[in-house]
Amino acid sequence: MQELIKNYETLRARLKAYQYAMYVISWDSETEAPSGCFQERGKQLGVLSEESYKIATSDEYINIIDQLFEKRKKLKPVLAHEITEAKKAMRKMKKIPMEEYVKYSILLSNSQQIWAKAKNNQNFAEFAPILEQIVAFQRKYIAWQETDELKGYDILLDEYEVGFTTKEYDEFFHLLKRDLVPFVKKITSTKLNYNQEFKHYKYKKEKQVKFMDYIMKVMDYDLNRGLLKESEHPFTSGFGTSDVRITTHYYEDLLSSAIFSTIHELGHAKYEQQVDSKLDETNCSGGASMAMHESQSRFFENIVGRDYHFWETHYPKLQKLFKKELQNTSLKDWYLSINEAQNTFIRVEADELTYPIHIMIRYDIEKKLISGEIEVKDLPQIWNKAVKDYLGIDVPNDKQGVLQDVHWAMGSFGYFPTYALGSAYSAQILHAMKQDLDFNALIGKKNLKPINNWLKQRIHKFGSSKYPKDILFDATNEEFNPRYYITYLIDKYSEIYQIK
Amino acid sequence: MQELIKNYETLRARLKAYQYAMYVISWDSETEAPSGCFQERGKQLGVLSEESYKIATSDEYINIIDQLFEKRKKLKPVLAHEITEAKKAMRKMKKIPMEEYVKYSILLSNSQQIWAKAKNNQNFAEFAPILEQIVAFQRKYIAWQETDELKGYDILLDEYEVGFTTKEYDEFFHLLKRDLVPFVKKITSTKLNYNQEFKHYKYKKEKQVKFMDYIMKVMDYDLNRGLLKESEHPFTSGFGTSDVRITTHYYEDLLSSAIFSTIHELGHAKYEQQVDSKLDETNCSGGASMAMHESQSRFFENIVGRDYHFWETHYPKLQKLFKKELQNTSLKDWYLSINEAQNTFIRVEADELTYPIHIMIRYDIEKKLISGEIEVKDLPQIWNKAVKDYLGIDVPNDKQGVLQDVHWAMGSFGYFPTYALGSAYSAQILHAMKQDLDFNALIGKKNLKPINNWLKQRIHKFGSSKYPKDILFDATNEEFNPRYYITYLIDKYSEIYQIK
16 A cells, blocks of 8 residues: 555656646746747647656556555545546546547647637637537537536536536526626616726836735735746746746736736735645645635635725825826725726626626526537627626627637636636635634735635645535535625625615 | 657657756746745756656667667768767766766765855865865766776866867967966056046946847847846856847946846857757757857857947947946947956956966866866865966955856866867857958948858857867868967957057
């Protein structure tokens, strides 16, 4: 047994080393690599992937997983957890006919480019043929993976968030539809009055950078184990707990953009930095799931970062940096501006309140598309109708409509709902945190350490050694309950918009 | 045969992919990785090295090399060249007893830290014990590697510059000692008169950055296949021709520093960018040798970058950027300041004229140390005496003396002389170039493309598919001749110092 575990750990360490190389190379690609290097880079990454693939599909590795899986009851919990997950992944892989897998991989390697071109040309018809093939694969995939417990779209949903299927999501989105949609309609038809003068100025990048330095300290982000850099689209990228980096993007004509994207990424980064470092060498490092990760980034971006008490403390700092530009803008003006809700077309630019509506629309469509109730060719029409129904606006073209997101071009079905789930988690977590901490007082402090500590102990430290459902239950003493999210949004926006 | 070559190419591609990963990771380490990541990084690099080592020492790989080596006469020249080199490396490796190799690797993994501490403490005695062990290994290594053709220190010299042994270097340094040393004494005892006012100002980094952007254009550096970044010590790092990056370091109180270190690195980078891209997938990519690489960086740094005609064109640009700081500094003042020769302690800070003296001192000492004529414990005394004899100055402490360079702590004996050889190559190359091009006219152009093209055709494009000795001969129609270097220095400095 000890021998078996040792052999497993050796293979795991080898596989991890390839992930590590990929991590550093992809960080370089996203942040600074010169455009001319990518052809060569693609070739080298191909070889490295193959090296890693050979290990992961070797008889030796598969045998070890099989044997350890048989003995999983006798293993320590973390090891048992990762062996169970590895076994599950292998079982799934085995069910995919090799030639179908290869065909699909080739399909995906072209689809993003085709999608990007179609989006640029505002023409869904250019993307439809390849999307049809992707959807066809998804439907076949579901047939291969079907078990007594999981069928249809549930198979895909469960892959992104273990234990979450149409049962849970239907309940969640039904509640949103019933209670939130009418409220959002009311809010977005109400005008928010504040001084908008500050929107007309330019905000020098160098000064914005200084504010980010300040915010990183407030968030207690450990710069010995991370760094902030620029990239086209902000993201967090990490390996274990000792190297978790973030990026942001500065717009001189939109001060709030870099601030909130930085706080969002800092939420992701604090999560990864606060995982128990003992998990670094295991496959249980990093966050528990997409939704749990998103719960942390949105907790900081929206619940913390758009709170009045937070800005009571930090707005003077921002005003001091931009003396002239913000001299006539009060704390209240700023607070209202960063919480204004509007019906818009683009998901990634949506505000906190309307965001889940964008997800709800995608969930409804994906569910029907996978089941065959609707077909690819009808997507633009269905999309535009849903946006009109729920957001009340007319989609001007496919770029601002059905083509806006890359996910389907990547074959990622079942991914979207985790975004809304993450926000819902964060509201439930806030409720639990408030039982233990004086949140309104702590959020006004110069340093968010006590809040971080709570999250570390209840959520972060477990990494992905537990399922998100269990982490949420243990952290909040309750099953997932979307009510907190809806209540949070309605309370917050009722106050901001002075609606009774 | 075709099968054999194909198998070789597959293994070569795998080995290259590991080099590629190491390249990107080490670039990240040197330029931005957070300090806290290095323990984990060391572990991951260890695994990747092992993966690569397993391939390079596999029976399969060794067999293929052996078989191709037997048939090398029938191979295409580039392939024949790399197989010959691979066979040579294997033969050498085989002669090192495994346990000695492991012991030595462990030794080296500690020695740099010990050296750095001793240097910091200005205390050679702290470094002596481990240096003794390193030297002892070098002496044993020589005994293992001895052949009829190569013995003693020659074995080490030949490893850094194939075909260069004590025979060539003795001649070279003898000539330096006889003709250059007395001239340097005369120059360094002469005062150079120019307006030094500009040395008292601060030169804002942002403006220096702008000048580097300008210089990169002048040098015709391809930014689609490279980038300029900052690091503690400037360096060039590349992989193939499609990704060749440089760094520099800005000092606000020393304007010339970043300018000349950038031009130096651009010389290295142009070399690698101009290798025939067909060599990318082979082991003949990159520069031909240390000395040949250094010849290109020094050609641009010293011969081009410190030339009067060069600054006639570009000084106005610099003056425009630093209007106030340079208003009283004439082109002549600037030109004299960047060509002032002084006896100083530190090699890397030495000017063009005194630089080879620093190397000559190291060569004399290394030669005797390896032969056993002198011992490690006597190094500080011998060092200080040589510096007094040749540069006329009293070394104040070991940090500014024998401990200044890291090379010996890395086990790099035979490396130093290539620095001076590089400068000598560059003077010989200049002489040949002047037969074909109107150098003085071209150097005053806004873009150095014609000079780059000449270097590409004569030197760069071959990468390391030919030995440096052969490249030099073919490029200049002559064997290595150090006379050009000495004449170049004496002519240049006689004019600057108005000495007849």
